[in-house]
Amino acid sequence: MSSTLQTLPQLVLDGLVVGFVYALIAVGYTMVYGVLKLINFAHGDVFMVGAFVGTEVLRALTAGGRPLSPWALLLAAVVAAAAVTALLGAGIERVAYRPLRQAPTLILLVSAIGVSFLLEDLVRLVESIHLGKFVLPVPTVFATVYRIHVAGLQNPLTIRLNSIVVVVASILMMVGLTLFVGRTRPGKAMRAVAEDRTTAALQGIDVNAIIALTFLVGSGMGGAAGALFATQYTLVTPYMGFDIGIKAFTAAVVGGIGNIPGAFLGGILLGVLEQVGGGFIGTKFQNVVAFAILVLVLVLLPSGLLGERVQEGA
Amino acid sequence: MPHLRWARALGASALLAVLLASAACGGGAQPSSGGNSSGLQVIKIATQSPLSGDESVQGIALKNGAALKLKQEYDQFKAMGFDLQLDPQDDKGDPNTGVANAQKLAADSQVLAVVGHLDSGVMIPSEAQYHAAQLPIVSPANTNPNVTSQYKYPEISRICGRDDVQGPVGAIFAKDQLGVKTVFVIDNITAYGTGVANAFKQKAQEIGLQVVGSQSIDKSETDYSNVLTQIQQVKPDLVYYGGLYQGFALMLNQAAVRGIHTKWMGPDGVFSNGLVATAKENAIGVYATSVAAPTNLTPGGQKFIQDYTAEYKENPDPYAIYGYDAMGVVLQGLKDAIQKNGGKLPTRAQVRDAIRAITDYQGALVKVGFDSIGDNIYAGYYVYQITSANASTTGDAKLMAQYNPKGELVSQ
Structure with missing residues (x-):
């Protein structure tokens, strides 16, 4: 028992890092749900596209040696990934969701699943033509590793500089998003649309533009998360979005879907539970433990940790 | 407006058709399909x-x-x-x-x-x-x-x-040639990975190696920190990974970051150019059992x-x-x-x-040569060590030992 306790600090630390990534993706689910009441199942694959864009940028910039500092490399990868996926997300909304906006939500859901498959196979096709393979190793950005000796622990805590960067970047994006939604006019409009689309339109808000903006921001954050994730876990595949997408979606639900800080909290909680549960009960039960606890949370708090009671459109 | 919508649908399906056609062409390269004039x-x-x-x-x-x-x-x-x-x-x-x-x-x-x-x-x-x-x-x-x-x-x-020889061969090699005392066994939750890992584990216990831990981790997992934290805690002499190269390569990379120094071994599924391509210098020193004799010899x-x-x-x-x-x-x-x-x-x-x-x-x-159930009576077993980060030649793998179909040492 003491040996499992010995590992606890490291498990929590690793859980936090992956939790912040879940959180960034969960935000995308929750924002889209907020304005459209749609579970955007393609969002996990938008994240995947972001991971590939980030990886390709890093490959290109490190192809002939390393003229750039790691900070510049990471910035370039994340910005490129966010830009591409923001446009991609808005494009998906325009092509796959807007024409179906009057249709029942289930139809939109089917459309989202279709987009999800399309993105996976498109990335597979493009990378196969481009490189002849579609499972790509990711160039290392920050090689620095910190080992912190803590009194009472046999092993030093290992923290990669990369992990710290992932966490800090996530927090910055999160703060930025909160300010954007809470303090700016477009953010206010977004909240208005989420609350009541028809009334918002009557107030002179361009609903289509605001929905597009929501996709732009949510997808961009998902894509940025993809690039960060790629640097952290060193391998990208076209199918990586599915599992992570499901987990981030769960995080969004647990946090209270439609609620942005809730999504963040849910993501971090899921990441930590997964690692700690795996460490105590067995790695193969990692997901089982995490999801069991999450179900329990939902039984006790049906609308999620920070969720208000949302009325489903009848 | 309806026209526009139709035009768009038409355009989309045309694009899709082109994509499908090019995918189909890329799929199979047959010299003379169909016609046999x-x-x-x-x-x-x-x-x-x-x-x-x-x-x-x-x-x-x-x-x-x-x-x-x-x-x-x-x-x-x-x-x-x-x-x-x-x-x-x-x-x-x-x-x-x-x-x-x-x-x-x-x-x-x-x-x-x-x-x-x-x-x-x-x-x-x-x-x-x-x-x-x-x-x-x-x-x-x-x-x-x-x-x-x-x-x-x-x-x-x-x-x-067969894995019920390959796994044990790994355990015997670890004990006799590497002098290992404690092992940690991981499998990737597939028929192959779990089977060979269990065969390794069983033999290891039989011949007096101490199995200090074992974990299973899904083959599609990209984050191995959980199992690595446990390895770091028990400090085994050797970690055995029953699975394929992709998961193993990621684990090696993440273990290097952790500063985990131990011997690594896997079955033939990890012995691939892909392992060296992904793990690079972290693959150096890895042992792999294989059912394949060295091609270049x-x-x-x-x-x-x-x-x-x-x-x-x-x-x-x-x-x-x-x-x-x-x-x-x-x-x-x-x-x-x-x-x-x-x-x-x-x-x-x-x-x-x-x-x-x-x-x-x-x-x-x-x-x-096949026996009555279709096994090859001449099948041999080999242990390799990867010695470089050259992915095009599977890390210039060096043959360390060779075992006969019964799993007995033939040569070192």
């Missing part, structure tokens, strides 16, 4: 391996090896009046896809034999389909004991060894490397020659069956019996 009778030999997905490096190598052998023997069969064709299937390393493909192949009467499956977990559920259709399949790479031992179908044979193997490199412009993955020799066995059986049938097109059952009757086929690398 010269009056040749078509015989199709299928391959089943992952051509897409995580395991495609090995799966494509298997298919390429098989395709090369078929190409080389094409003229021989042409002289006998047959148009030999390759029918490559993508099983995606997925049991459902493998079974569906097997049904499709069973329904195509021109398919007389199959070379295939990389994953034991795909092979085993597909076996019933091959058996029902009397369609013989020769496996180049399925090492799980149940592949031949569970149903004992006459259609199922393999040219490689036999004259047949050297010729194979030359031919393969000329054909595909890359060095063969260790699995490629197994696809090549499995196809060799199939074509030998096919030739025997044709001869026995007086030069006429044989039935699947005849091909099946002719393949199983092979007792001493000398391939480019492996010698093949």
Whole structure:
């Protein structure tokens, strides 16, 4: 028992890092749900596209040696990934969701699943033509590793500089998003649309533009998360979005879907539970433990940790 | 507006059609599909391996090896009046896809034999389909004991060894040659990975190694920190990973970051160019047991490397020659069956019996002779160590020891 306790600090630390990534993706689910009441199942694959864009940028910039500092490399990868996926997300909304906006939500859901498959196979096709393979190793950005000796622990805590960067970047994006939604006019409009689309339109808000903006921001954050994730876990595949997408979606639900800080909290909680549960009960039960606890949370708090009671459109 | 919408739908479907067409063209490269205007009778030999997905490096190598052998023997069969064709299937390393493909192949009467499956977990559920259709399949790479031992179908044979010898060979090597005392065993929750890891673990306990921990982690997982934290805590002399190269490579990379210094070992599934490509210098020093003899040490193997490199412009993955020799066995059986049938097109059952009757086929690398359940009586076991980060030659792997079909040390 003491040996499992010995590992606890490291498990929590690793859980936090992956939790912040879940959180960034969960935000995308929750924002889209907020304005459209749609579970955007393609969002996990938008994240995947972001991971590939980030990886390709890093490959290109490190192809002939390393003229750039790691900070510049990471910035370039994340910005490129966010830009591409923001446009991609808005494009998906325009092509796959807007024409179906009057249709029942289930139809939109089917459309989202279709987009999800399309993105996976498109990335597979493009990378196969481009490189002849579609499972790509990711160039290392920050090689620095910190080992912190803590009194009472046999092993030093290992923290990669990369992990710290992932966490800090996530927090910055999160703060930025909160300010954007809470303090700016477009953010206010977004909240208005989420609350009541028809009334918002009557107030002179361009609903289509605001929905597009929501996709732009949510997808961009998902894509940025993809690039960060790629640097952290060193391998990208076209199918990586599915599992992570499901987990981030769960995080969004647990946090209270439609609620942005809730999504963040849910993501971090899921990441930590997964690692700690795996460490105590067995790695193969990692997901089982995490999801069991999450179900329990939902039984006790049906609308999620920070969720208000949302009325489903009848 | 409605017109616009139609136009857009039309445009989208046209785009989709183009994409599908180009994907289909990229899929199978057949020299002369369909038409046999010269009056040749078509015989199709299928391959089943992952051509897409995580395991495609090995799966494509298997298919390429098989395709090369078929190409080389094409003229021989042409002289006998047959148009030999390759029918490559993508099983995606997925049991459902493998079974569906097997049904499709069973329904195509021109398919007389199959070379295939990389994953034991795909092979085993597909076996019933091959058996029902009397369609013989020769496996180049399925090492799980149940592949031949569970149903004992006459259609199922393999040219490689078995995990209930391969796993123990790893344990014996670790104790006798490496002087290891404690081991940590990980598997990737597949028929193959769990099977070989359990065989390793059992033998390790038998011969007095201490198993200080064991964990299972899904093969699609990218974050190994959980299991690494546990390894860091118990500090084993050696970590054994029962699985495929992709997961192993990620684990090695993440272990290096953690500063974990231990010996690493895996079965043939990790012994791939892909491991070195992903893990780079972290792969140096890794031990791998394998059912494949070193390709570059036999004259047949050297010729194979030359031919393969000329054909595909890359060095063969260790699995490629197994696809090549499995196809060799199939074509030998096919030739025997044709001869026995007086030069006429044989039935699947005849091909099946002719393949199983092979007792001493000398391939480019492996010698093949089948016992009553389709295991190769000449299968050997090898332990390699990766010595460089050169991905095009599987890290210039060095042969460390060789074991006979019973798992006894032959040479070091």
